[in-house]
Amino acid sequence: NMAGTLLGRKPVxxxxxxxxxxxxxxxxSSSQLSSEKIVIPNRIPRSPTAILEALASTVSxxxxxxxxxxxxxxxxxxxxxxxxxVFSLSKEAGRKAARWIRDENAAFFTHRPDDPFIEAFFPKMxxxxxxxxxxxxxxxxxxxxxxxxxxxVYQLSQSKGIELSDNVYQELLExxxxxxxxDPLDEDWVEERWxxxxxxxxxxxxxxxxxxxxxxxxxxxxxxxxxxALIRGMAQYYQVDRAWQLYQECKEKNIPLDAGTYNSLIRVxxxxxxxxxxxxxxxxELLTSMAESGVSPNLGTLNCTLEALSQVATWxxxxxxxLQVIAExxxxxxxxCLATYYFLLTIHCRERGPISRILIDILxxxxxxxxxxxxxxxxxxxxxxxxxxRNHLQSLEVAQRxxxxxxTGNNYCLIGDSFKESIYYRHYFALACSTLxxxxxMEIYNDLVPHIYTPxxxxxxxxxxxxxxxxxxxxxxxxxxxxxxxxxTSRDRLLSLVLSVLTKYQPSEENKQLTKQLATIxxxxxxxxxxxxxxxxxxxxxxxxxxxxxxxxxxxxxxxDKSLIVMKEATTNAHKIxxxxxxNALQILNNAAIEKEDAETCVSVAMYGLDAGHQETGEMVKxxxxxxxxxxxxxxxxxxxxxxxxxxDSS
Amino acid sequence: MLKLGGVTPRLYxxxxxxxxxxxxxxxxxxxxxxxxxxxxxxxxLELRSKKFVRQPARVMKSHNVVPPRYKRQKVDQDWGNxxxxxxxxxxxxxxxxxxQGYPASGQVTPDKWGNAELMxxxxxxxxxxxxxxxxxxxLKKFCTPWPSGIETAAEQEKYFPVMVSKSTYLHSSPxxxxxxxxxxxxxxxxxxLDLDDHGRDKLLRLVKNRHDPTTDCLTIVADRxxxxxxxxxxxxxxxxxxxxxSMKTEPWEHEKEVADRERYIWEGSPSQAALQAxxxxxxxxxxxxxIEEYKKVVIDLHNEGEDEPTLSRYRDSVMKLVGLA
Numbered sequence: 001n002m003a004g005t006l007l008g009r010k011p012v013x014x015x016x017x018x019x020x021x022x023x024x025x026x027x028x029s030s031s032q033l034s035s036e037k038i039v040i041p042n043r044i045p046r047s048p049t050a051i052l053e054a055l056a057s058t059v060s061x062x063x064x065x066x067x068x069x070x071x072x073x074x075x076x077x078x079x080x081x082x083x084x085x086v087f088s089l090s091k092e093a094g095r096k097a098a099r100w101i102r103d104e105n106a107a108f109f110t111h112r113p114d115d116p117f118i119e120a121f122f123p124k125m126x127x128x129x130x131x132x133x134x135x136x137x138x139x140x141x142x143x144x145x146x147x148x149x150x151x152x153v154y155q156l157s158q159s160k161g162i163e164l165s166d167n168v169y170q171e172l173l174e175x176x177x178x179x180x181x182x183d184p185l186d187e188d189w190v191e192e193r194w195x196x197x198x199x200x201x202x203x204x205x206x207x208x209x210x211x212x213x214x215x216x217x218x219x220x221x222x223x224x225x226x227x228x229a230l231i232r233g234m235a236q237y238y239q240v241d242r243a244w245q246l247y248q249e250c251k252e253k254n255i256p257l258d259a260g261t262y263n264s265l266i267r268v269x270x271x272x273x274x275x276x277x278x279x280x281x282x283x284x285e286l287l288t289s290m291a292e293s294g295v296s297p298n299l300g301t302l303n304c305t306l307e308a309l310s311q312v313a314t315w316x317x318x319x320x321x322x323l324q325v326i327a328e329x330x331x332x333x334x335x336x337c338l339a340t341y342y343f344l345l346t347i348h349c350r351e352r353g354p355i356s357r358i359l360i361d362i363l364x365x366x367x368x369x370x371x372x373x374x375x376x377x378x379x380x381x382x383x384x385x386x387x388x389x390r391n392h393l394q395s396l397e398v399a400q401r402x403x404x405x406x407x408t409g410n411n412y413c414l415i416g417d418s419f420k421e422s423i424y425y426r427h428y429f430a431l432a433c434s435t436l437x438x439x440x441x442m443e444i445y446n447d448l449v450p451h452i453y454t455p456x457x458x459x460x461x462x463x464x465x466x467x468x469x470x471x472x473x474x475x476x477x478x479x480x481x482x483x484x485x486x487x488x489t490s491r492d493r494l495l496s497l498v499l500s501v502l503t504k505y506q507p508s509e510e511n512k513q514l515t516k517q518l519a520t521i522x523x524x525x526x527x528x529x530x531x532x533x534x535x536x537x538x539x540x541x542x543x544x545x546x547x548x549x550x551x552x553x554x555x556x557x558x559x560x561d562k563s564l565i566v567m568k569e570a571t572t573n574a575h576k577i578x579x580x581x582x583x584n585a586l587q588i589l590n591n592a593a594i595e596k597e598d599a600e601t602c603v604s605v606a607m608y609g610l611d612a613g614h615q616e617t618g619e620m621v622k623x624x625x626x627x628x629x630x631x632x633x634x635x636x637x638x639x640x641x642x643x644x645x646x647x648x649d650s651s
Numbered sequence: 652m653l654k655l656g657g658v659t660p661r662l663y664x665x666x667x668x669x670x671x672x673x674x675x676x677x678x679x680x681x682x683x684x685x686x687x688x689x690x691x692x693x694x695x696l697e698l699r700s701k702k703f704v705r706q707p708a709r710v711m712k713s714h715n716v717v718p719p720r721y722k723r724q725k726v727d728q729d730w731g732n733x734x735x736x737x738x739x740x741x742x743x744x745x746x747x748x749x750x751q752g753y754p755a756s757g758q759v760t761p762d763k764w765g766n767a768e769l770m771x772x773x774x775x776x777x778x779x780x781x782x783x784x785x786x787x788x789x790l791k792k793f794c795t796p797w798p799s800g801i802e803t804a805a806e807q808e809k810y811f812p813v814m815v816s817k818s819t820y821l822h823s824s825p826x827x828x829x830x831x832x833x834x835x836x837x838x839x840x841x842x843x844l845d846l847d848d849h850g851r852d853k854l855l856r857l858v859k860n861r862h863d864p865t866t867d868c869l870t871i872v873a874d875r876x877x878x879x880x881x882x883x884x885x886x887x888x889x890x891x892x893x894x895x896x897s898m899k900t901e902p903w904e905h906e907k908e909v910a911d912r913e914r915y916i917w918e919g920s921p922s923q924a925a926l927q928a929x930x931x932x933x934x935x936x937x938x939x940x941x942i943e944e945y946k947k948v949v950i951d952l953h954n955e956g957e958d959e960p961t962l963s964r965y966r967d968s969v970m971k972l973v974g975l976a
Contacts, residue, residue, distance in 0.1 A: 038810050041795040054789040058782070062732035064723040065744065074719045074743050114825030121825065450717065485715045 066451050069191075079485035081422070081454045085195055092191040099188075120188075127152050133160065135168055142171045147179045151211060170225055173215040177233025181211050197419050206239030224250075228261040235264035240271040251289075262290045263300040269308050276315040283308050299337060302329045303375050306343035313347045319356075322347045338414065339375035341366070345384045349392040359388050363401050370409035379416030382406050383424045390427040396435040399428055425453035433462050438472040450485065457491050464494070468501040476501070477517045480524070489528050492540045499525060499549035507557055519557035522550055526566060543578040548585030555592045563589060564601060571608055580612035590620050594627045603634050610641055618642070719743040731782040738777065740769045745776065812843035815886065817879050834874040835882040837890060841867050846897060852913050853904075854897035869893075915953030922949050929972065937972065944968050 066077045070087055078084040102109055106123035114121065127133065133153055141150040154172060157164060185193055216222065216230050227250050234243035247265060250257055266286050273279045283305060290297065302325070309322050322344060326336060341362050348356040362385075371378070382402065389399040406412060406424075415421045425448060432444050445463070449455065455463065460483065467475055480498065488494050502522055507515040529540050547570050554563035567589065570577060586609050593601040602624045609617035621642060624630070630638070720743050724733070733744060742763040750760040752768040763769055801807045816836045820829035841862070846854060854869075855862055862869050871889050873882040917923055926945060930937050948968040952961045 036800060038798050038800045040798050044793050044795060046793055051790065051793065054793070055786055058731065058785045058789050059735040060729075060732055062729070064725075064728065064733065065720045072720075072741060072744065075714070075716055077717045077720075079715060079717050115828055118825060446723070481718075485717055487715070 061452075063447050063452055077451075079450055079454070080487040081456070082487065084454065085418075088191040089195060092189055096189065125149075127156060129156070131156075133157050133162060135162070135164055138164065138168055138172065142168075142175050145175065145179075146183070147175060147181065148183045150175060151181065154211075166220060169215055169219055170229070173212060173219070173226060174229040176210075176215060177212045177229045178236070180205065180233065180237050181207050194418050196417065202238060204238045204240075206234055206237035206242075208239070208242075222255075224256050224258065227255055228257055231257070231261050232264045235268045238268065238271065240268045243268070244272055256293055257295070259290070259295050259298050259301060262286055262295060263298075263304040266301070266304040267307055270311040276312040276318075279308065279312055280315075280317075280321070297329070297332065297334065299334055299340075299374060302326070302334055302336065303339045303343065303377065306340060306347070307377075310343045310346045313350060318347050337374040337378060338371055338381040339377035342377055342381040342384050345381075345388055349388045351391075355392060357393070359385060359393065359398060359402075363398065363405065367401065367405060368408060369405075371411055371414060373414060379414055379420060382415055383420045383427075386424045386427040386431075390431040394431070396431055399431050403428060422453065422456075426456065426459055429453065429455060429459055430462055433459075433466050438466060438470040438475070441466065442472075442475055449482065454486055457488050457494055460486075460488055460494060461497055464497045464501055468497075468504060471504060473501075473505045473518065474511075474514060476521060477514075480521045489525075490532075490536075490538065490540055492543075492546075495525055495529070495540060496543070496546045496549070499546050499553065502553040503549045503556070505553070505556070515557045519554060519559045519562075522553040522557070523559065523562055526550060526562075530569075541578060542576065544580040545582060547577060548581040551581065551585045552588050555588050560592055560596060563592070564598075567601065567604065567608075571604055574608075574611070580614075581608070583609065583612075583614040583616050586612075586614065587616065587620060590624070594624060597628060599624075599628050599630055599634055602628070603630075603637055606638065607641060721746040730776075730779055731785060734776045736777055737773075740766075740772075740774050740776075742766070742769075808840065808843065812839055813890075814838045815883065817883075833877060833879045833882055834872065835879055835886055837871045837873075837886040839869050839890065841869055844869075844894060846894075849900065850897040854893055855913070857893055857896065915950055917946050917950055926972075941968070941971050945972050 065072060069091070070077060070084075078087045103123050106126075109123050112122075125131075127137075127149060133156055138150060138153050138157065141153055150172060154164075185196070187193075212230060212233055216226060219226050227246060231243050231246050231250075234240070234246070243265065247257075249255075266283055269282045269286065270279050273282050287297075287301075287305070290301075305325050306322060309318050309325070312318055326340070326344070329336075344358060344362065348358045373379075382405075385402045386399060389395055389402060406415065415424065429444070429448070432441050436444070441463075460479075463479065467473070467479070476498075483489060483494065483498075499522065502518055505515075505518055529542065532539055547566065551563050551566055554560070554566065570581060586605055590602055590605050593599075593605065602620075606617055606621050606624065609620060621638060625638075724746050740763075742765075745763065747763075749763050749769065751763075751766055752761040754760045761768070801810055814837070816838075817832070817834060819832050822829060841851065841854070844854075858869055858871075861871060871886050873885045873889070876882045876885060923946075926942065930942065945968045948961070948965045952965050955961055
């Protein structure tokens with residue numbers, strides 16, 4: 001038993017060979033090691049966090065609970081898309097506020113117990129006239145990519161007259177050109193990055209005659225690195241004319257450029273020429289001049305070429321060319337990444353065009369592989385693939401393959417941001433809704449909703465339509481409660497759809513409970529709309545069809561009294577209801593009233609029917625008269641409304 | 652409420668302004684009431700404010716709450732994903748209807764919702780057998796096979812008699828370091844040290860309470876150096892020195908007196924002399940085993956202390972010796 005009396009919580013036992021050398025002389029007994037050698041295998045080298053990573057790989061996402069960033073409590077779990085967004089962003093706003101307070105009161109945060117020093121916990125250094133500046137400070141700031149601080153330090157050092165080497169100027173030029181003199185969104189604000197929509201308008205945002213160009217001018221020798229940095233920056237921010245000018249300058253002065261610069265020019269080739277042919281010609285020119293200069297192309301070249309092609313995708317030759325490009329680059333040994341496949345999909349799977357099965361070929365190629373981010377446009381692949389499976393190929397099988405790929409290893413990181421994630425699931429969901437039978441679809445529904453994906457109202461409408469088609473009414477209570485949680489109850493289209501689905505239900509003896517539940521739903525719709533705040537700007541207002549469906553449902557499910565309340569409200573506040581209650585609803589109510597021998601209701605129904613101008617009102621009155629004995633008052637009312645001939649006819 | 656006839660609107664509004672400037676409370680309701688009466692001929696002038704009308708309490712909007720998590724969980728779900736790490740008991744996530752606590756009189760055992768008793772105790776919901784199995788499978792790739800030839804405890808003791816242990820600590824706090832990580836413990840069984848009597852006695856005197864008599868193990872703990880490597884070296888240094896010192900015999904060790912002896916030695920003791928006297932005075936020769944027995948019993952009495960069994964054995968032996976047994 002090798003368990004020793006040990007201190008501490010996580011003991012690490014080491015078996016140590018008894019050192020022969022510690023023995024001296026006169027050792028009588030046989031403590032010699034036997035001739036049989038005990039071989040201890042070498043320790044398997046592992047990184048400091050390897051064990052944690054191995055244990056983490058045994059855990060995957062649980063769809064019954066909220067995302068771990070939310071507090072795990074039933075009352076604090078967000079249901080609708082809006083509340084998810086609000087919760088995460090407000091939590092982050094708190095972090096931002098904390099950081100602001102810390103930076104404002106930097107004098108109070110001097111306690112430093114951490115060893116090694118954690119810079120992120122400490123107030124940010126501010127640089128002003130008094131601070132001790134040197135080239136090293138500027139270098140560090142450039143390394144940390146704090147653009148505004150670097151610019152401040154640069155300007156301060158200019159005013160103080162501190163000498164800076166050309167290397168630092170080059171580094172600063174690269175930084176400023178890449179970020180266009182603006183600070184990027186801090187990497188700590190993960191939620192804001194997650195919810196920010198990455199699609200920015202394609203327009204020229206380059207700061208003309210800004211710091212980048214100033215730095216460029218102040219460089220003593222404008223070498224290929226300087227030109228490269230400036231061209232790349234200008235191309236990134238769509239200052240294409242100036243970028244092209246600089247490129248021409250380089251050509252004249254025979255300054256070599258590197259692959260990245262050529263890539264950025266290829267990307268914006270579409271803005272430099274008008275017709276499709278000329279654009280492709282320009283791209284080919286750039287590629288040939290790249291080859292002539294002896295610059296070897298890389299993955300970026302492949303992606304930028306395909307991006308240029310995707311911008312001329314309506315051109316007849318685009319598809320053919322894209323395949324040729326891929327083949328040629330493969331022969332050079334450059335493997336495509338997810339961004340490449342994304343561009344291929346945009347080129348081949350167009351809305352108006354022949355169906356292309358390229359996605360299936362792509363999936364065959366990349367199934368089961370794990371991907372790392374290699375190009376910013378990698379995140380577009382999964383959304384586009386799901387879009388193509390839904391709209392272009394309309395195949396759930398392909399969609400499931402894409403989904404499986406997404407959930408392989410760490411590939412989920414490549415979903416991009418929340419917008420892309422929601423669109424991805426929207427396509428998947430809608431495709432599953434239209435393809436699968438209702439039971440299978442509800443399985444997917446229960447898995448994804450509400451924590452991984454909350455359906456938008458449009459998607460919810462499709463689900464309701466599917467339920468209506470399959471007449472799967474047992475799912476309606478769950479869907480209604482979900483709709484309440486998702487805050488869809490203020491959408492009149494959805495409400496009217498719910499009510500119309502409810503009317504299709506025919507109650508029977510076996511499912512009394514379901515009948516009750518559906519009646520509750522109908523009544524809940526009524527109460528919610530009635531109890532709306534009067535001053536809401538997008539109020540749901542009743543229309544005749546909705547009231548009709550409501551009445552039908554209530555009567556069919558046996559809630560006669562409630563239907564009377566609805567009818568009363570409809571007659572007294574008829575001006576609030578758009579349109580008239582359809583006649584079949586009135587007939588159903590009338591029949592129910594006759595059965596209950598409720599003459600009052602029948603009379604009011606008849607009056608309403610007359611107001612509405614329904615032809616069948618006369619029939620209803622006749623039926624009423626034949627079945628029930630009317631009091632004098634009722635008879636008087638009816639006769640005044642319908643005329644005495646009608647009454648006399650029936651008697 | 653005074654009703655003044657013939658008050659013009661202008662005068663009326665002036666009165667209101669006067670009322671406001673004199674801090675006379677005019678509620679909105681009275682104003683609207685008055686406004687309604689403006690069209691009539693006679694308006695009422697209110698100098699005293701109406702009684703405070705209690706507004707109805709604000710109706711709190713009930714939030715649309717998602718049902719608790721356990722209701723959504725399938726019966727065959729993967730529990731390891733729901734409860735991946737040690738966590739305080741969370742009733743909404745655990746699908747079991749557990750109850751704990753002493754019930755109030757006439758009540759049932761308190762259920763899991765808001766149950767402090769359940770939250771206080773440690774739970775092992777993160778270590779269900781399937782999860783343990785899965786984690787072991789994941790960790791197998793870091794493990795090397797156990798070396799052959801040291802399967803049994805005896806072999807381990809034979810080839811690796813010394814055991815050194817130290818702890819490392821993982822902190823989720825600003826500082827990574829923990830001072831306790833420098834402590835190194837060395838354990839060795841004295842059997843494997845091959846000491847003779849003198850050596851063992853000397854060693855035990857040197858180490859005092861670091862020796863555990865029940866397990867016959869020497870434990871050396873070193874924490875005086877800042878680094879564990881230094882403490883480790885120090886432990887082995889101590890072991891070396893102890894062993895060497897206990898093998899040596901110092902010249903002054905012969906001055907060891909009877910009182911210094913770690914155990915009672917029969918030879919040359921007064922009890923032996925007394926026994927000899929008794930044997931000599933005895934006419935019949937006392938049998939050998941009685942003598943041996945007495946010797947043994949006296950040694951036990953001195954070495955193990957006086958307690959019920961030793962005293963009773965001594966008494967029996969003496970009785971036999973004296974011939975009364």
